[in-house]
Amino acid sequence: MTRFLVRRLGLLALVVWGVVTATFILVHATPGDPARATLGDKASESAVQALRAEWGLDQPLGVQYWHFLMDLVGGNLGTSFQYRSPIVSLLAERLPTTLLLMLMAVTFAVVISLPLATWVAVRGRGGADIGVRIFGAVVQGTPAFLTGTLLVIIFGLKLRWFPVGGYGSTTAEHLYSLVLPALTIALGIVPMLLNSLRASLTDALQSDFVAFGHSKGLRPATVLAAYAIRNGSISGVTILGIQAGALAGGALVVEKVFAIPGMGSLMLAGILGRDFPVVQATTLVFAGIVVVVYLVTDLSYALLDPRARLA
Amino acid sequence: MSVVSGRQPLLKVEGLCVDVSIQGRDYAALKDVSFTVQRAEAHGLVGESGSGKSLALRSLMGLLPSNARVSGGSAFFNGTDLFANNGRNFRKVRGTGISMVFQEPAVALNPIARVGTQITDGIAQRKGWSRKQAREYAIHMMGLVGIPSPELRVDAYPFQLSGGMRQRVMIAASVACEPELILCDEPTTALDVTVQAQVLALFDGLRAELNAGILYVTHDLAVVSELCSSISVLYAGRLVESGSAAEVLGNPREDYTRALLAATPSIDEPGQRLRSIPGTTPALRDRPADYSFAMRIADHAPDSHSILEEH
C-alpha cells in the first residue's frame, strides 16, 4: 500500500509540475501580450508598459517562471485586475461552493446510475435495456448548458420545484439551489458510468462467484449486494476518475447557467473582463481539482479492491 | 441400475431434460437423464466436455445460466421435487441440504472478500452469528479441510492463496452447513496431481464423516475409480451407461465407456501409452438431435479402430 501510494504521488507530482508549467506557457509564452489583452486595444502604450512592469512581464521568461513558481509555493496566486483583491481570498469564498456542487453531482450520478444499471443488468436484454440506452444517447448528446436550461424549464418554470438560479444565503438554501445544477452535471457523467456499470454488473451476475454465493444459501439480496454489486461497481470508480475533467468542466458551465457564485463563474467573469491573473489562477485550480480527484479515485479503487491494494 | 436400498434415496433424478437456447433456438442439451445418489455414497457423473454433465449439476442447484432451462423430469431430494414450486425449493436446500464445489476456485470465490468470510457467510446469515463467532468457525473449518495455520489465512483474500488452498477454502465453504449432498463440478482439474490426491482423500473423509452423498462430475475415470461407488456415463446429453463402479469400469458394455477408459491414464499400469478418443463432441447447435458415439466413430473411423479393438 505504501509503495503504491508513493509511486502514485510521485507520478502526480510530475503531472502537477507539468500543469503549472503548461499554465505558465499558456499565459506567458503565447504570441499575445497579457497586458495588452487585459487593457484592450484602446489603452495607451505607457499604461500597457506599466501593467507589464507590475506583472513582471518585462523580465526574461526564465525569471518570470521562477517568480511564478515561488509565488505558487508561497500560496500567492496574484491579484485580480478586475476586483483589485488577492485571488487567494476570492477563491476562498468561491472554491467551497464549486467543491460542494461537484460533490453533489457525483452523488447524484451514482444514485442515478447504480440502481438503473443494476435493474438493467438483472432484467437482461429487452425493453429496459433499449430504453436506458436511448436515454443515455440523448443525454450524452446534450451539452451541459442545454441540459441545465431544459431542467430549468421543466423543474424551475413549469413545476416550480426548484429555483431557476442563484445560491441563497443559508446552508439549506445553498443545498436547495444546487440540486438542479448538480443534476445537470450528473447527467453529463451518467451515460458513461451507467454503461460501464451495466456491463460489469452483467458480467458479475453471470460469474461463478455469484453462483457460489447462491449455492451457499445466502439471501438473493445479499448475493446481489455483497457479491455482484460490490464487484461490479469497482469499474464505476475508474469511470468517475476518467470523468473528473467532465465534472470540473460541468461545474464551470452550470455555474454560469444557474448564476452560482463559484469558481467557474469567477473564471468566466475573468475571461469576459480580460482579467489575466484570474484566468491563470482558476485554470490552475481547476486542473488541481482534477488531479486530486484522480488521486482520490485511485485510493478508493485500492480500498475497494484488495488486489490493487495488496498485490 | 443403482444399489437398491430400503430407505428413500438422498437424490433421485428422473428423466432430466435441459434445453439451451442459442440465438433464439432451443437445443436439447440433456435428454432423459436419470440417476440416484444414496447417503454416504459418491456417485460419479462422467463425460467429456460437451456431454452436459456440468449443466446437470447446475440444474440441481437451480443455477443454470440464463439461456438454459429445465424442460422436463424431476429431481427428488429427500422426497421433495427440487424443480417444483417455481424454484423456491432450491432456496430452502441450498447450503444446508445441497452445496456445490465449483471447478475453478480462482473465479468462483468472490475476489474481493476475505476467505474466512466466504466460508461462513452462509451459515452466519442463517444463524445470526456475530463476526467473531463466524471467524472462529471459519478457522475451525479451515483446519478441518487441511489448511495449515488457518488463523493466519482466515483474513487472506483468494488471490493470496495457492490453487490448492483456494479449492480447500471452497470445500470448507461448501461443507460449512454440513450439507447432506455435495455437488462437485470437476473440483480437481485446476490442481496438480499431488494436491488432487489430497483433495480426493478430503472428499472421501467428508463423505464418511458427514454421512453426506457426493455427486462428482468429471471426465477423469481415474478419479472416479478412487472416489465413487457408482457411476453414470453421459455422452452428448444422454445417459449411455450406469451402474456400480466395479461393473462399469471392470466390464464396460458401451463403446464410449471403453474409449473413455482407454483414454484414462492407468494407475495400475504406469507407462502404458495413452490413447485419445478421436474427434470431439460437436457443439450443441452442430449435432443432430439423435447424435450418438457411433456416429462420431463413423466420422473418424481410421484412427479409432485401434482403441475399440484392443478392449
Next chain:
Amino acid sequence: MTQTLLPQTASQAGLGGSKPPWRFRIRPWGRGSNVELLIGGVIFGAMVLAAVFAPLLTPHDPTAQDLANALSGPTAAHPLGTDNLGRDTWSRLLFGARSDLGIAVMAVLFPFVLGTVVGALCGYFGGWFDTLIMRIADVVSAFPFFVLVITLVFVFGNGPMSIFLAISIVSWVSYARIVRAETLVVRGRDFIQSCETGGLSNARIVIRHVLPNTMTQAIVFAMSDVVSNIGVIVTLSYFGLGIVPPTPDWGQMISDGQQFLASGNYSLVLIPGAAVILASLSLTFLGDGIANALRAKR
C-alpha cells in the same frame, strides 16, 4: 511500456474497447442490416444538406431584423417564428447549422492527423519519445476539457480559428492514446515482425502496415469527437466566446432566447436546443453504424 497516469477516454481504460458508449443492436430487418447507419446517415445527411443549401431553403436573411414582427409565433412568412429582433428563426437555424456543424467537422481533422501520427510513432518506437509524449498527454488531460478550451480561446481570441486551435491542442491526446494502444497490439503481430526482419524501413512499416490497422478505432472515435466538438462550439458561443455575432449559431440563439423563458416563450430555446440534440444523436447513430460496418468489414 509507459504507464499512463491520467486516462481520458473510455477506450483508454479498457472500458468498452472500440465500442462507443452507446450501441444499438436492433436488427429488425434481418442479420447484417445496419439500422444505426441508416437512421444516423439520413438525419445527419439531411442536416448537412440543409446547411449547405441554406440560402436556397430560407426565405429571409438570417441577420435581417424586422422589429415590427419581433417574437412572433409561427406564420406563413416565418414558419418557426422570429426572435426578439424579428429575425427569422428558421433561417437562423439553417445558417447556424452551417457554422456549428461546419466547424465541428473541420475541427476533427487536424487533431485526428496529428494524434494518429504521434500515437503511431509512440507505439512503434517507444522509448524516450513515447515517455515524453505520454507525459505531455497526461498534463493536457489533467486540465478539464472545457476549462482548457475556454482558456485557450481566451488566449487566442474569439472566432473560428481560435476554436480550431483550442480543440486541436486538447483533443489530439485521445487519438494519440487510441492509436498508440492499437499500434502496440499490431506491433506484436507476426506480420509486422516479419516486415522488420525483412528489412523494410521503419517509416514504410508505420505508413503501410501499422497505420491502416489502427485506423478503425480512430475513425470510430472521430465520430464521437464531432459530437463533442458540437457541444464545445455551441457552449462557447453560448458564453459569448465562440462564434461572433452577427454570424448565427445555435449556442447564441439559446443564450438570446433564455431571457424570454420567464415570460413563457420557450420556443426560442427549444428549437435550437432540439437542433443540437438531433445533430448529436444522429451523429452518435452514424458513428455506431460506421463502427458496425468497419467491424463487419474486418
